[in-house]
Structure formats: structure tokens, C-alpha cells
Amino acid sequence: MIAAHKGEIPFAILLLPFLAGIGSGIWFPVFSLTTILTVILSGLIVLFISLNLLYKKLNLHKFKWTGGALIYSILFTLGWTITLKYNELNSKDHFSKKPADYLLVKINNEPKLNGDLLRFTAVVEDNVKNGKATPASGNLLITIKDSTARNLYYGDELMIPANYHPVDPPYNPGEFNYKQYLANQNIHYQEFLYAHQYYVIAKNNGIGLISYSLRIRQLLVEKFKRHMHSPEAVAVASTLILGYKADLSNDVLQAYSKTGTIHVLSVSGAHVAILFLVLDFMLGFLNRLRYGKTLKAILVILVIWYYSLLTGFSPAVCRAALMISMIIIGKTYSRYINTLNILAISAFCLLLYDPYFILDVGFQLSYLAVGGLVIFQPIVYKWMDIDNKWLDKLWLACSISIAAQVITFPLSAFYFHQFPVYFLISNLFIIIPSELIMIAGLAYLVMPDIPFVSSALGWVLEKSILLMDKVLSAIEHFPYSSINKIWITPVEYLLLYVIIIAIFYFLYDRKAWWLRLSLICMLLLAVSISYKRWNNSHSNQIAFLNLRKHTGIAFKKGNDAVVLTDLSDTDKTYRYSIQPYLDSNQVENIHLLSSDKNIRLSYFLKESNYMQFQHKSVLVFDKRLFTIQFPEKFHADFLYVSGSKTSDADLDFINKNYDYHSLIIDNSNSNYLINKLQKQAEAQHINYHTLLRNKSILVTSN
DSSP states (O other): OOOSSGGGOHHHHHHHHHHHHHHHHHHOOOTTHHHHHHHHHHHHHHHHHHHHHTTTTTTGGGOTHHHHHHHHHHHHHHHHHHHHHHSGGGOTTBGGGSOOSEEEEEEOSOOEEETTEEEEEEEEEEEEETTEEEEOBOEEEEEEEOGGGGGOOTTOEEEEESOOEEOOOOOSTTOOOHHHHHHTTTEEEEEEEETTSOEEEESSOSOHHHHHHHHHHHHHHHHHHHHOOOHHHHHHHHHHHHOOOTTOOHHHHHHHHHTTOGGGGSOOHHHHHHHHHHHHHHTGGGGGSTTHHHHHHHHHHHHHHHHHHHTTOOHHHHHHHHHHHHHHHHHHTTOOOOHHHHHHHHHHHHHHHOGGGGGOHHHHHHHHHHHHHHHTHHHHHTTOOOOSHHHHHHHHHHHHHHHHHHHHHHHHHHHHOOEETTHHHHHHHHHHHHHHHHHHHHHHHHSOOOTTHHHHHHHHHHHHHHHHHHHHHHHHTSTTOEEOOOOOOHHHHHHHHHHHHHHHHHHHHOOHHHHHHHHHHHHHHHHHHHHHHHHHHTOEEEEEOOBTTBOEEEEEETTEEEEEESSOTTSHHIIIIIHHHHHHTTOOEEEEEOTTOOEEOSSEEEETTEEEETTEEEEEEOGGGTTOOOSSOEEEEEEEEOOOSSSOOOHHHHHHHEEEEEEEEOTTSOHHHHHHHHHHHHHTTOOEEEOTTSOOEEEEOO
């Protein structure tokens, strides 16, 4: 609902300066300002209290703006201050600021097993130097390759060597920024360990309530496995009902993502709402008692928050639990509640606890979706006036899906670069099955094991999930099921939101200036997108990509590209590091080549190890050329050293046989060879580039 007056949504208004303050702390993390901001905040609070006490004496009713200005200033300063303080790098006792031989760490989340790798985050408690422990703080991402590590659990304390290093940034254009993703969770360092490199000091020393909830969740997941035989069905049930995603396969994730139903696999507001409706129905008899409404409210709130505990206190669940709790309290005492105001209160509480939640994609999607439903869904619903009861219910479901999808489209396009074309069909299909699965799953988990009954309920649950997955997989493979390769800039992202909001408000109050604003922004967006397309279609580029232990060179001409690599296009590294570069440059036609294949195109030639692209030439120097000598020097613009795991290559030998402008050393070589060639190139003042822990090299070729 759109508020008739801003007085209905005071918290939504007050949230804006608080968000602005958090944004300032994130984008301007000047740690030296923390003390100054704390003093300013304290001064503003004292001034606000003093002015309220002296309100009549100073005749402040003549200056009504002072109260609002002070409140906005306090909230802005508060947001900036808590954000700077929350950033662990601002802490004086952060483990990275003190030398150490060992670190004493405590596992602070549920370890996740992926193949033979166990990954978890841990909080550093002590730095140990020369046998002396000093208190420390900070989070550390730890990966262990050891079969016995599977016994590690939340709350376990470990002694590990202090061999941590910063998280690597993205090395290739368009690549997912894992460094920033972890930084948004206040994690800046990581460490990789093998067997016998860590020692368990203590077991189960975490917060008792969280430890208990995680163990209960593990038992509930095991209960799914007892009466459900399909690993895929167990993974979906565990994710949908309990928020346990460790066993979920990439194929299932892709099917839900491409059909626009990925929200089902994120335990969020819809799940909490279903639980609330079930509890409200089951405890309805309490309304007849004298204090029954109050008792029912307490019981429902307790169960909802316990369910939130089992799901790991995800931001979406906490937001929904907080919102529903406030709605329950309001209805119990017959108070009018504006949903948008409650949404703002829940956001304020969560951001006060962790201001970095604002950078979490799930948090953003969740709040935008609910905000879209509250504000825009009524507008969409009024587009059609249907007399038939069941058709009206169908249109109601459609209006909900349209409002949620439209308001979250810019965010989805910005982060995930795709748009599900059949989102309306898939969401309409999944509404009833997901609700039934949620209710049946909760009933299955709550009831004790009863012969035949539990097996029957498990069978029904399993078949329902498999049927739902099968239908979504079919929708995923419909023609033009999704629009991919949507790469928008931050400016285009903001323009999209201005367009959406302006159009909806024009439909709401019919003011012409909203329409004019949307048309102007559409024009700007069209110009921006057209310029990008023109620029991409007329640009030629050679990209020497950083693929760690693999080879990758992309020759891009307009919307076509030739990619020389030892990877297949289905390989995880290819999809993670090469495909985003091609997609972000809107490449449509790709020729994938291995080193032993030759090709001749209008703009590209490859013969053995030699490649000619436009006016640039590249020679791949690999093990096949290590011992070949030419009667005269072979010329190339770039000499690309690749594929040696030994120290066979030598710059003196290379310089006798080849004449080149730049030497490029990729990551498929041994570390010994990379260091050797670097030293030789520096000694001989040769222009060189190494891809080891460096960004990819982009060369324009016209």
C-alpha cells in the first residue's frame, strides 16, 4: 500500500539518512574519522536532549525544522559511525596487525564439505608468537583438505599456523569479485591447510543456542534422508524448509534461477508466512479464552523465532520474523500497522546489528521484493477488474509475481545478468506445490517416526519435489527461456529503477511529470546501451587471461571471438573466468581452439604455434619449441610462454631464436620457471608481463 501521508511511515522516512550514513561508511572508509564521528554523534544526541528540555524556554516552536534536522543528522552520523566500527580492519587488535607464528581460532559457522575440501569461517581469538598468546580479533576463511576434518563442527577451537594471505581479487574482466563478496561479510584473509597442519584444542565451545540449533538441523536433514531416497529431493527439501544448502547441486540451482523461482530455495518471508498461517489456524481455539489472544501471540512468535534459529538467522528470515512479530503484536492489541513502516523498522534493526547486510544480495532482493509487493502490487492488481472469483484469484497471484519480478529485475540483471522470460508461468506453477511441500515437510519433521506413516509421507514429499523439479527443468528448456548476457553499469541500474518507480507512480496518481521523468530516463538508458553496443561491435582486442594453471587467450573482433585454451566450454574455470569476459563484451560467435588445431578466418589466422590477429601477431612458446632452432630470428609482437612444468625454457635461448616486443608468461608454467624468466627479463631490461597473481593483459588491436 502507498501511504496517504508520510506520517504513516515515519520509520521509512527516518531510515533514509541512516542508509545514507551506512553508504558513506562503506564508500568512504576513512578509519581515522571514527573517533571524530563518535564525538559528533555524542554531541548531537546531547544537543537534541537539551533542546527538548528547553523547548518552551527557547521558543523552539518557531523553528520546527530544528528537531527534524537534528534527528536526520544523528541517524546519518550513527550509520557512518557503526559502519566504520563494524569493519574489522579498523580494529587495533586485528590479527593481521600483529606478527604471529600460530593463530588460535574458533569455528563460527557450520563447516561445508565440497568434495574433499572442508570450508568454514573462524574468528581469531589469539595471536601466538614465541609461545606467548595475545588477544586478537578478526574473521578468517579456512579451507582444509583432510578426510579427518569432517569431524570439525561449529564452536571447535583450532591452533593453526599463521600462513594466511589476502583473498585474491578478480583477475579477468567480468569475473565474479569473490574478494569483495567476502569483504562484504567482513572477511579479508584466507588460509589453506592440509592434514597435520592444524590441531584441535577444544570441542563445542560456541554459543550454546546456535550450536544446539545447528545440531538439531543436522538431525532433521538426516531424518529427510531416512525416508527419502533421491539425493536431489533431499537437497531441495533441506534447502526449502531448513535453509540447508550444502547438498544442493548446480543443475538444480540453474533450473530454479533460469525460471525465476530461485526465491523458493531461499528460506524467506513466504516460508515464515506459511508457518504463521499454519500456526494461526492450529491455535485458533485460543481466541475463545480470556487471555487466549495474548497466549497465542506469544506461542506463535516463539515458534517463528525458533524456526528462524534453525535456518541460521538469515537476513530474509529475520526480516520476515521481525515483521510478522510486529504485525501479530499490533493485531493482538487492535493497532493499525502500515506494512511499509514495519519493513523499515525491521531493516533498521538488522542494519543496526550488521550494517554490511546492506551489501548482501539476498538482503537487497528480499527487501525490494517485499517493498514492491507492498507498494506496486495493488497498482498492478487494479489494472484488471475481474468478476469471476477464481479468475480474480489467478490475477491476484499474477499481480504478485509481476510486481515482485519488475521491482527486482534491475538488481537481478546487475548481479546475475539474466532475465527469466517465463517467470509468470513458473511462479504460478510453483505457488501451490511449494506451499504443500513446506507444510508436508514441517509435518514430517515434527511428527515422530511412525511405521508406514512416515514412509508414506516421505514418499509423497519426495515425489512432489521431483515432479516440481521436472516441470521447472522443462520450463528452463523452453525456447528463449531466459535472456542472458545482460550487463548493465551502475548508472544504467539506477536509471532502470527511476523508470520503474516513475511509471508506477504515474499509473497511481496520473501526474504528467512522472511520465516525463520516465521518458527522459528511457532516452538516457537507450543512448547508454546503444553506445555500449556500438563500442563493443567496433572494438578489437586481445586478452591474455589469468586462468591459474591453464592457458587462455581471447582474440575479440566486434561480436566474434577466437579463444585459444586447454579448457572445454563446460569446464568450471572456463565458465567462471572466460565466459564472463565474452558475455560482458557481448560476444555472440565463439570459436574455441585447442593448441593443436589450426584455423583461418577473415580476421584471424592460426598455424601451429603462430597466430595473426589484425596487425598483431602472437607466438606461443611451449614445450614443442624448447629445442627448435631457426636459421634466422622469428618475429612476433607477443611471445607467450606456456605449458612448461619444468625449468626447460631459458631466455637466452629464446632471444637467439625470436624477436618480440613483449614477453608474456602464463600460469600454466611451473613457479620455478616463472620466477626464473622474471629475473632474466629484468636483468636484460626486456618488456615482460607475468599472469601469476596479476590481472589479465588487454591489448587493443585495430
